[in-house]
Amino acid sequence: xxxxxxxxxxxxxxxxxxxxxxxxxxxxxxxxxxxxxxxxxxxxxxxxxxxxxxxxxxxxxxxxxxxxxxxxxxxxxxxxxxxxxxxxxxxxxxxxxxxxxxxxxxxxxxxxxxxxxxxxxxxxxxxxxxxxxxxxxxxxxxxxxxxxxxxxxxxxxxxxxxxxxxxxxxxxxxxxxxxxxxxxxxxxxxxxxxxxxxxxxxxxxxxxxxxxxxxxxxxxxxxxxxxxxxxxxxxxxxxxxxxxxxxxxxxxxxxxxxxxxxxxxxxxxxxxxxxxxxxxxxxxxxxxxxxxxxxxxxxxxxxxxxxxxxxxxxxxxxxxxxxxxxxxxxxxxxxxxxxxxxxxxxxxxxxxxxxxxxxxxxxxxxxxxxxxxxxxxxxxxxxxxxxxxxxxxxxxxxxxxxxxxxxxxxxxxxxxxxxxxxxxxxxxxxxxxxxxxxxxxxxxxxxxxxxxxxxxxxxxxxxxxxxxxxxxxxxxxxxxxxxxxxxxxxxxxxxxxxxxxxxxxxxxxxxxxxxxxxxxxxxxxxxxxxxxxxxxxxxxxxxxxxxxxxxxxxxxxxxxxxxxxxxxxxxxxxxxxx
Amino acid sequence: xxxxxxxxxxxxxxxxxxxxxxxxxxxxxxxxxxxxxxxxxxxxxxxxxxxxxxxxxxxxxxxxxxxxxxxxxxxxxxxxxxxxxxxxxxxxxxxxxxxxxxxxxxxxxxxxxxxxxxxxxxxxxxxxxxxxxxxxxxxxxxxxxxxxxxxxxxxxxxxxxxxxxxxxxxxxxxxxxxxxxxxxxxxxxxxxxx
Numbered sequence: 001x002x003x004x005x006x007x008x009x010x011x012x013x014x015x016x017x018x019x020x021x022x023x024x025x026x027x028x029x030x031x032x033x034x035x036x037x038x039x040x041x042x043x044x045x046x047x048x049x050x051x052x053x054x055x056x057x058x059x060x061x062x063x064x065x066x067x068x069x070x071x072x073x074x075x076x077x078x079x080x081x082x083x084x085x086x087x088x089x090x091x092x093x094x095x096x097x098x099x100x101x102x103x104x105x106x107x108x109x110x111x112x113x114x115x116x117x118x119x120x121x122x123x124x125x126x127x128x129x130x131x132x133x134x135x136x137x138x139x140x141x142x143x144x145x146x147x148x149x150x151x152x153x154x155x156x157x158x159x160x161x162x163x164x165x166x167x168x169x170x171x172x173x174x175x176x177x178x179x180x181x182x183x184x185x186x187x188x189x190x191x192x193x194x195x196x197x198x199x200x201x202x203x204x205x206x207x208x209x210x211x212x213x214x215x216x217x218x219x220x221x222x223x224x225x226x227x228x229x230x231x232x233x234x235x236x237x238x239x240x241x242x243x244x245x246x247x248x249x250x251x252x253x254x255x256x257x258x259x260x261x262x263x264x265x266x267x268x269x270x271x272x273x274x275x276x277x278x279x280x281x282x283x284x285x286x287x288x289x290x291x292x293x294x295x296x297x298x299x300x301x302x303x304x305x306x307x308x309x310x311x312x313x314x315x316x317x318x319x320x321x322x323x324x325x326x327x328x329x330x331x332x333x334x335x336x337x338x339x340x341x342x343x344x345x346x347x348x349x350x351x352x353x354x355x356x357x358x359x360x361x362x363x364x365x366x367x368x369x370x371x372x373x374x375x376x377x378x379x380x381x382x383x384x385x386x387x388x389x390x391x392x393x394x395x396x397x398x399x400x401x402x403x404x405x406x407x408x409x410x411x412x413x414x415x416x417x418x419x420x421x422x423x424x425x426x427x428x429x430x431x432x433x434x435x436x437x438x439x440x441x442x443x444x445x446x447x448x449x450x451x452x453x454x455x456x457x458x459x460x461x462x463x464x465x466x467x468x469x470x471x472x473x474x475x476x477x478x479x480x481x482x483x484x485x486x487x488x489x490x491x492x493x494x495x496x497x498x499x500x501x502x503x504x505x506x507x508x509x510x511x512x513x514x515x516x517x518x519x520x521x522x523x524x525x526x527x528x529x530x531x532x533x534x535x536x537x538x539x540x541x542x543x544x545x546x547x548x549x550x551x552x553x554x555x556x557x558x559x560x561x562x563x564x565x566x567x568x569x570x571x572x573x574x575x576x577x578x
Numbered sequence: 579x580x581x582x583x584x585x586x587x588x589x590x591x592x593x594x595x596x597x598x599x600x601x602x603x604x605x606x607x608x609x610x611x612x613x614x615x616x617x618x619x620x621x622x623x624x625x626x627x628x629x630x631x632x633x634x635x636x637x638x639x640x641x642x643x644x645x646x647x648x649x650x651x652x653x654x655x656x657x658x659x660x661x662x663x664x665x666x667x668x669x670x671x672x673x674x675x676x677x678x679x680x681x682x683x684x685x686x687x688x689x690x691x692x693x694x695x696x697x698x699x700x701x702x703x704x705x706x707x708x709x710x711x712x713x714x715x716x717x718x719x720x721x722x723x724x725x726x727x728x729x730x731x732x733x734x735x736x737x738x739x740x741x742x743x744x745x746x747x748x749x750x751x752x753x754x755x756x757x758x759x760x761x762x763x764x765x766x767x768x769x770x771x772x
Contacts, residue, residue, distance in 0.1 A: 083652075083653035084652060085653050166658060166660040168663075247695065247697060249695050249696065249701070252705065252708065280692065280695065301665065349657070352655075352661075352662050352665065381655060381657075406655050439656075465654070465656070490653070
């Protein structure tokens, strides 16, 4: 009797148990394709649903297929919305999803949203409707205020997690934090670092004191040091701490108390915040540095190279480091010699308007690569880069999963050879066989895309700006990268030939973004006509494009994505779905 | 607060702009300004960083050719708008902190404090009280630091001796050159209306 027949007679309960051991969505999706009965068992047992593009499917259909969904992750706007390339009001509203789940009686416990528009009404509906709601994570969202947070705090009796990361939240000067009832003791994670307004400090202290399982706490700038000290006394069990304001006189009583208190917090593994900081006060945190695995000082102004270096020397177990380019090449050298376990590094520019002065160059990166051999994730803003440096980095670190390089001048060549950076990036994709995400910058020709198409077999996301010479570049990528999910291109000379070369490819991808390229309205129309399972959106801000427009007109911004539900009904005026 | 502007290609305002000077000067001016800014930024670094500064200068020369217009591309460098809106970097000149000498009448030696560390006058005065083991009391516009043996004063940019607390904190921070804690009768004299 072959295995297939045996499997057929497994009772569904057993299949369900087996499926519950599958951790990734990919695996669950795969087993659901095996046969009808597996599809059925899988869909009734799936509790965690991930939807990478909220317009790829409708809420009703999602609920129809997965009625037992308890945890939902949704992503809305395209990635380039982060850089102001997508006009506000483009879309990505969460309300219809919440409404649909309420109507269908879904027992929602967790909601994670990225780049979505979340209204206070949505939060209120959520808070009032789902009795077992436990976790709300909002990343880069907008549209809500502290009133919405108050609704969550008041009504979610079993709330474990409220994690607000980099959202634009309107401050209504309410007392949202005080809305957590005295009976709320279930919080495990609270992150309100992105809130601009004041919080009731004594309410915060009392909340922390009664939530004995609190392990992650990230404060905003309105929490001063003396409050921080009192909070830490109540929560020595914390594992992740985001300090708010960290300004105090290093000789003061507060500082001495703080140092002692921090020494008691022996479980701290992650530090972040320091939204306002007096660098001379940093030594108070040295006691926890020895066990730190994650350090994020990318929002800490005014900690310059010397103080950063002193701090980092204490952090020998660091696996993740996010810092500003104040650290300089020399500082990166110190990171390289101190942090041998480093896996993820992000170096952000301190000069945000791109006028072009960072203290880090290719030298810092080379130093890191030779000291931190476990490096697998990189985001690096720098003044310049050379092919030689990239080749060395590729040799030293063959394990990159994410590699994002950003030269402040987007088309700068290798300053030593004056050549494009094709060879350097080529070396990266050739050596890191597991590379999933890549962002390019610097002077680049079609050649780099040839290399990417040839070697980047696992690549899922590619970001291109001011690169390439002809349609061939884009075609190399579309042909070669079999696992490509997201492609976003701006200001590059790719046109209709490339867009239409392999139309079927887009159904295997989540989305394609092209702006300020050579693509015309006519080609977009052709694509939309031939591929009914794609939404081809034209986003017009300055020039209104409509049915009367000349088809040879170039399209400012085009965003296309596969979908099972056709054109969306909530598109604003400036979005035209072909 | 973003200063990135959309490049104006359509209107070509520059062509119709009235200006003095030879045509073609504009670009040169822009480049001069941008390299001037680079030098300014590189200046205040400590001795340890001198070597890297020298290297930086060499590198800057290599891309003075980069047109200044590139600095105004929308969405470049690609940084999340949240980060742009919520990050206020301190200028390089602030690296050293704002140290001023503090003298107290009758004390054998002076102290130095970093004004940047304090949130405001209350913070500063508390710190001075701690440092010199004395009490200064509360500020009042009318009577200065009444009830105290001591009055905190400072020497400003013009060399004048001023009472601490009259001007907004930020203004004080930028004009204060040194602090002096006056004692006894001299202090009381300062508090009287003149």
